[in-house]
Amino acid sequence: MSPEGGYHKKILHVDLTECKTHVETVSDEFALKYIGGRGWGARLVWEHMKDDVNPLGPDNIIVIAPGPLSGLYLPAAGKTSFCSISPATGIYGDSNLGGMFGVELRMAGFDAAIIKGKAPELSYLWIDDDDVQIKSAVKYMNMGSIETEHQLREDIGDETVKVATIGPAGENMVKMACITADWGRNAGRTGMGAVLGSKNLKAIAIRGTKDLPVADLPSLTRISDKAFKKLKQHNLFEFWQRQGLMSVIDYANASGIIPTHNFMDAHFDKAEEINGDVMELNYKIGDSACYSCPMACSNVNLVKDGKYAGTVIEGPEYETAAMFGSNVGISDFDAILRANYLCDEYGVDTISSGSLISVMIEAYEKGMVSLEDLDGVALKWGDDDAIMDLIRKIALREGVGDTLADGVYGVIKRWPQLAPLISHVKGLEQSAYDARIAITMALGYATSDIGAHHARAWPIAKELEMGGNWSLEEKADLVIYHQTVRPLFDMLGVCRLPWIELGFDENTYAEFYSAATGIEFTLDELLKRSDAVYNLTRAINIRLGLSRVDDKPPERVFNDPIKTGPHAGKALNREEFERILDIYYQRRGWDNDGIPTNETLKENGLEDVIEYMEQRRAGK
Amino acid sequence: MRKKLTVIPERCSGCRVCELVCAISHTGVNNPKKANIRVISLYPHPVIKMPIVCEQCKKPKCRDACPTDAIVKNDGVVTILEDRCVSCHACVNACPIGAIFVHEDIEIPFKCDMCGGKPKCAESCPKKAILYVPEHTQGQAHRLGAALKYANMQEVEYYEHGVKKKLRYAEIETGGTRGDSE
Ligand code: SF4
Ligand code: SF4
Numbered sequence: 001m002s003p004e005g006g007y008h009k010k011i012l013h014v015d016l017t018e019c020k021t022h023v024e025t026v027s028d029e030f031a032l033k034y035i036g037g038r039g040w041g042a043r044l045v046w047e048h049m050k051d052d053v054n055p056l057g058p059d060n061i062i063v064i065a066p067g068p069l070s071g072l073y074l075p076a077a078g079k080t081s082f083c084s085i086s087p088a089t090g091i092y093g094d095s096n097l098g099g100m101f102g103v104e105l106r107m108a109g110f111d112a113a114i115i116k117g118k119a120p121e122l123s124y125l126w127i128d129d130d131d132v133q134i135k136s137a138v139k140y141m142n143m144g145s146i147e148t149e150h151q152l153r154e155d156i157g158d159e160t161v162k163v164a165t166i167g168p169a170g171e172n173m174v175k176m177a178c179i180t181a182d183w184g185r186n187a188g189r190t191g192m193g194a195v196l197g198s199k200n201l202k203a204i205a206i207r208g209t210k211d212l213p214v215a216d217l218p219s220l221t222r223i224s225d226k227a228f229k230k231l232k233q234h235n236l237f238e239f240w241q242r243q244g245l246m247s248v249i250d251y252a253n254a255s256g257i258i259p260t261h262n263f264m265d266a267h268f269d270k271a272e273e274i275n276g277d278v279m280e281l282n283y284k285i286g287d288s289a290c291y292s293c294p295m296a297c298s299n300v301n302l303v304k305d306g307k308y309a310g311t312v313i314e315g316p317e318y319e320t321a322a323m324f325g326s327n328v329g330i331s332d333f334d335a336i337l338r339a340n341y342l343c344d345e346y347g348v349d350t351i352s353s354g355s356l357i358s359v360m361i362e363a364y365e366k367g368m369v370s371l372e373d374l375d376g377v378a379l380k381w382g383d384d385d386a387i388m389d390l391i392r393k394i395a396l397r398e399g400v401g402d403t404l405a406d407g408v409y410g411v412i413k414r415w416p417q418l419a420p421l422i423s424h425v426k427g428l429e430q431s432a433y434d435a436r437i438a439i440t441m442a443l444g445y446a447t448s449d450i451g452a453h454h455a456r457a458w459p460i461a462k463e464l465e466m467g468g469n470w471s472l473e474e475k476a477d478l479v480i481y482h483q484t485v486r487p488l489f490d491m492l493g494v495c496r497l498p499w500i501e502l503g504f505d506e507n508t509y510a511e512f513y514s515a516a517t518g519i520e521f522t523l524d525e526l527l528k529r530s531d532a533v534y535n536l537t538r539a540i541n542i543r544l545g546l547s548r549v550d551d552k553p554p555e556r557v558f559n560d561p562i563k564t565g566p567h568a569g570k571a572l573n574r575e576e577f578e579r580i581l582d583i584y585y586q587r588r589g590w591d592n593d594g595i596p597t598n599e600t601l602k603e604n605g606l607e608d609v610i611e612y613m614e615q616r617r618a619g620k
Numbered sequence: 621m622r623k624k625l626t627v628i629p630e631r632c633s634g635c636r637v638c639e640l641v642c643a644i645s646h647t648g649v650n651n652p653k654k655a656n657i658r659v660i661s662l663y664p665h666p667v668i669k670m671p672i673v674c675e676q677c678k679k680p681k682c683r684d685a686c687p688t689d690a691i692v693k694n695d696g697v698v699t700i701l702e703d704r705c706v707s708c709h710a711c712v713n714a715c716p717i718g719a720i721f722v723h724e725d726i727e728i729p730f731k732c733d734m735c736g737g738k739p740k741c742a743e744s745c746p747k748k749a750i751l752y753v754p755e756h757t758q759g760q761a762h763r764l765g766a767a768l769k770y771a772n773m774q775e776v777e778y779y780e781h782g783v784k785k786k787l788r789y790a791e792i793e794t795g796g797t798r799g800d801s802e
Contacts, residue, residue, distance in 0.1 A: 071650070072650055073637075073640045073641065073644055073650055100636075107651070107653070146663070149663065150663050153663075159660065159661075159662065182663075183663040183667065209651075209653050209723065209724060209725075210651070211649040211650060211651040211654075211725075212649075212650040212651065214650050217644065217648065217649070217650060220650075221644055228637070228744065228746070232746060241633075241746075241747065286630070286633075286667060286669070287631070287632075287633040287747065288633055288634060288667065288669075289633035289634055289635035289746075290635070291635065291636055292635060292636060292637055292640060293633075293635050293746075294635065294637065294746030295746075296633035296635060296746070296747060298633075300667050312667070314667065
């Protein structure tokens with residue numbers, strides 16, 4: 001089977017140590033088997049990684065991978081994944097961003113890029129169609145992400161150039177550093193910005209002018225025209241354009257799952273002061289969308305008066321508003337916007353930094369760290385000045401910020417007593433959905449290949465909707481289904497929101513993919529490939545030393561019942577969790593230690609992975 | 621009654637659906653850089669998104685600039701005649717709003733032809749930022765907008781690197797219903 005479209009079948013290789021680039025032509029088999037995006041990314045990481053890889057060493061690679069549907073005429077075709085070994089967790093990590101950046105890479109003629117090595121001085125990569133150069137970025141040292149993007153464009157002299165960049169945090173190898181593109185869109189999780197920083201790569205600028213290959217453009221257009229129409233008719237469509245993900249604040253608070261005061265509680269009295277209506281009525285000055293997306297879920301907001309007046313930022317969305325709102329006790333939307341702006345400009349993930357800052361507030365409140373540990377600044381819930389200052393300190397690695405910049409494991413190493421306060425899985429701070437009332441959410445976090453991130457599985461709404469009467473088997477299946485369908489979107493290079501939020505039929509994606517490649521695919525076939533990639537990232541993690549004991553939700557979920565709100569008094573039951581984990585492994589085709597069995601790997605076409613898993617089983 | 625394309629930049633989200641549908645229907649390839657409409661996004665403070673589309677001027681500067689008379693106006697549409705065009709790009713430089721485009725793969729400059737009276741961009745824009753309206757109402761939206769803006773214009777003062785700056789913005793339409801979702 002040879003695809004007639006969907007792919008250029010070209011990967012750009014960049015070796016920063018050697019200052020060399022070359023183009024690899026990939027086989028049809030590789031292209032179709034791993035689909036693209038994080039599927040390709042995971043496979044390339046598997047192939048290039050060493051067992052003793054140092055995530056911040058020159059040997060680690062980072063793969064930039066939009067997908068075969070990125071850039072095509074279909075709803076929300078603008079996602080790009082960055083895949084690597086994460087410096088935050090030490091295992092497989094990836095993160096994606098929407099917007100125009102990945103589309104431009106595809107228009108330059110590449111389906112993906114692999115970056116390895118380390119440049120002798122701070123550099124940026126300039127991809128002008130086929131012309132690829134590594135150039136000095138010394139001039140942009142310590143410059144903020146938004147400013148760098150703007151400055152680079154101006155220096156190149158073309159407003160249409162797309163730029164992905166890191167801020168000072170990335171340069172300082174802060175383990176929660178992001179990669180930022182399109183004025184504040186972030187690949188935030190797992191410290192991908194630190195990986196670029198370790199390579200001395202400040203930015204990647206791209207100008208692409210090529211046609212994207214599509215096998216059957218008339219059919220693709222026909223299916224897409226219908227898809228756009230359908231989305232526009234949805235009764236929440238217009239609401240989505242207006243509030244985007246900020247509408248989730250009300251939902252999360254009403255459902256009792258909003259992170260509050262470092263996840264001690266799951267209900268915030270002042271949620272109404274930081275919700276979508278507040279944003280829409282008082283701050284919003286414009287809409288913003290990813291490439292080819294009708295939903296335009298991003299909001300451009302402006303602080304109009306007070307001490308943060310003049311702050312303009314594309315954002316926040318739910319996660320940021322919750323992590324820098326309820327979770328640190330801030331009920332002032334001005335301050336949330338400011339925190340969002342600072343994180344974007346410094347290049348720091350809002351979920352991870354919001355989480356660790358809240359840990360420090362709780363720790364200080366409970367007398368578990370001293371004033372000296374905090375450089376003499378007494379921390380309080382809702383103290384925006386101190387919180388803004390901490391963001392800066394993390395990015396610049398100053399004082400206590402230097403420890404926080406080393407992520408969960410850095411904090412635990414210095415203050416072991418804080419371990420029970422940190423909500424994380426495998427070193428990745430938990431996203432802004434509490435898991436104490438939903439065992440599926442806890443299982444999703446616990447078994448996610450990158451750590452406690454909601455984008456791999458978000459079964460919580462379904463579980464709340466279904467109520468109590470369904471079996472652990474059904475619940476495990478729901479998590480597995482999520483972990484299969486959601487990564488598929490990252491593999492195709494599109495956004496999942498039209499599917500989740502506007503009830504868009506996932507079968508349509510098989511139609512898009514078939515029209516793009518010219519080969520008939522069903523959704524089932526695509527899901528099988530997605531499942532194989534999940535097993536592959538599992539194998540990467542097992543190769544790096546992960547085992548069953550690491551598949552556990554944050555301790556707080558068992559130990560500290562929710563205090564207020566609709567689910568006050570609830571916590572998860574540890575034995576029940578172990579039971580569902582057994583069921584989950586069994587249904588996944590993994591053994592009792594969480595290692596994929598040989599049969600499972602064979603079924604997934606991952607024969608070459610078997611040997612490594614055998615070694616692990618033998619205890620090597 | 622003659623109709624014209626008009627844009628409301630305040631509504632534009634920068635999604636580029638307009639560019640995509642234009643390019644696909646005119647050139648048969650998936651490449652927004654071959655579109656007859658272009659959305660300019662300017663990033664510094666604050667974001668500006670501005671779709672640029674040919675105004676089909678009554679007295680087209682592009683036509684006046686053309687040394688080979690390759691540009692003509694028929695039925696309200698300014699057209700570049702391929703066989704007469706020598707690709708000197710005089711029109712590209714002459715258009716006051718930059719509505720004529722070039723691309724390496726395409727020999728002659730290209731511009732909006734109004735899709736024979738059913739402009740795809742206006743039909744597809746998910747934000748209703750591009751309108752296809754009778755000529756006499758053109759400007760109405762802007763007039764209304766200008767009046768509203770005048771009434772609702774606000775100013776904020778702020779400091780950037782210690783320097784006092786001013787930013788003007790217009791209050792936009794708002795409203796509020798609820799929905800639940802991730
Ligand atoms: S389709 Fe509409 S909203 Fe999207 S870029 Fe074009 S004008 Fe702007
Ligand atoms: S191309 Fe420019 S000058 Fe020519 S008609 Fe259009 S807007 Fe006027």
